[in-house]
Amino acid sequence: MRGEADAPAGGWRVHGTSTTGYRHRRDRLPCQDAWGQWQNADGLVLVVADGAGSAAYAAEGARQAVDLARRVFLPLATPWERQPDAGARKRALAGAFADVREMFLRWCGADPGPFATTLTVVVASDGWLGQLSVGDGLVLLRTDGLRGAGSYHVLPQPRSLGEYVNETVFVGSPGALEQVRVDCVRDDGVDGVLLSTDGLTNALLKRNPSGPPLPHDAFVGRLFDRLGDPAYDHDAEERWLSAFLASDQITRVTGDDKTLLWAVRT
Numbered sequence: 001m002r003g004e005a006d007a008p009a010g011g012w013r014v015h016g017t018s019t020t021g022y023r024h025r026r027d028r029l030p031c032q033d034a035w036g037q038w039q040n041a042d043g044l045v046l047v048v049a050d051g052a053g054s055a056a057y058a059a060e061g062a063r064q065a066v067d068l069a070r071r072v073f074l075p076l077a078t079p080w081e082r083q084p085d086a087g088a089r090k091r092a093l094a095g096a097f098a099d100v101r102e103m104f105l106r107w108c109g110a111d112p113g114p115f116a117t118t119l120t121v122v123v124a125s126d127g128w129l130g131q132l133s134v135g136d137g138l139v140l141l142r143t144d145g146l147r148g149a150g151s152y153h154v155l156p157q158p159r160s161l162g163e164y165v166n167e168t169v170f171v172g173s174p175g176a177l178e179q180v181r182v183d184c185v186r187d188d189g190v191d192g193v194l195l196s197t198d199g200l201t202n203a204l205l206k207r208n209p210s211g212p213p214l215p216h217d218a219f220v221g222r223l224f225d226r227l228g229d230p231a232y233d234h235d236a237e238e239r240w241l242s243a244f245l246a247s248d249q250i251t252r253v254t255g256d257d258k259t260l261l262w263a264v265r266t
Contacts (some may be wrong), residue, residue: 012044012124015227015237016261019245033197033259034062034117038070043077043125045070048137048259050197052116052170061108061115065171068103069121072096073132080127086184093123093132093182104171112172119171120195124263129190131155131183134176135168138201140215141185142192142224145264150192150224152215154205155183191265192224199256200245228264 020031032051037044047069051058073096076089083089100119108115118135131139139155158169158181169179196204204220205213226237244250245258 011265012263013227013232013266014044014046014261014263015234017238017241018257018259019242020257030059031257032058032062033257034066035259035261036066036070037261037263038074040074040077042079043123044263045073045077046122046193046195046261046263048120048195048197048261050118050135050137050257050259052168055116056114058116061117064107064115065100065104065117065119068100069119072099073121073123076123076130077125079125080186086186089128089130089184090182093130094180097132097134097180098177101171101176108172116170116172118168122193122195124193127186127188129185129187129193132180133158134171134180136198138196138198138204140194140204140220141190143187143189145191145224145228150221152217152220154213154215156181192263194220194223194260194262196261197257197259199258200260203250223262224264227262228266
């Protein structure tokens with residue numbers, strides 16, 4: 001699914017793309033990922049959703065979750081100075097997810113299973129950034145990239161409370177409200193953010209023997225540098241990225257649908 005136009009948004013340039021995984025292409029199935037980006041006068045909301053491969057209407061569920069998130073989270077994109085309280089910001093994000101989930105369950109009807117989808121949301125405005133994630137989406141930040149080389153950071157992902165470590169929680173799962181991950185980052189230096197579905201985790205992260213995975217700085221940095229280039233061209237970027245995501249380098253490590261959505265301050 002393609003989201004809103006990839007135009008500068010409130011001081012940010014945004015690019016998003018989804019690619020159908022080779023397993024879905026082989027089986028003649030559509031991409032089950034969705035993404036969207038929206039702006040108001042103060043900030044930006046970025047959303048990605050990954051429909052469960054085993055769910056009959058996963059693509060529809062992902063699109064609906066993204067659309068609901070747009071309506072609910074956009075009013076939270078306000079500068080830090082309007083609510084300089086990390087706890088209050090986190091409670092607002094958690095409350096917004098509860099609203100999204102309630103509307104999603106009403107839309108699904110009696111059984112949300114056929115519409116199962118993950119959801120990852122970033123709200124960005126001056127002085128802070130909020131993340132909310134249920135499932136296995138990924139969020140990376142760039143700090144101080146406008147002042148030099150910049151550094152890259154992986155935001156924590158929700159931990160699984162299921163029987164298996166790789167068990168995914170969905171928006172409609174019974175324990176979603178307890179397992180959703182909410183973070184508030186208070187940092188004036190954040191000038192880039194990237195969201196992805198789990199199909200690109202192995203491309204974006206590298207193993208870290210002493211702790212959590214780390215960003216693949218070369219790949220992540222290249223994405224941000226290309227998007228921030230004054231000569232950036234949407235169509236050229238889309239051609240390059242589509243070719244890269246379909247390359248043997250990527251398909252060797254994942255057959256899943258793949259979505260990237262990232263933004264840089266301009």
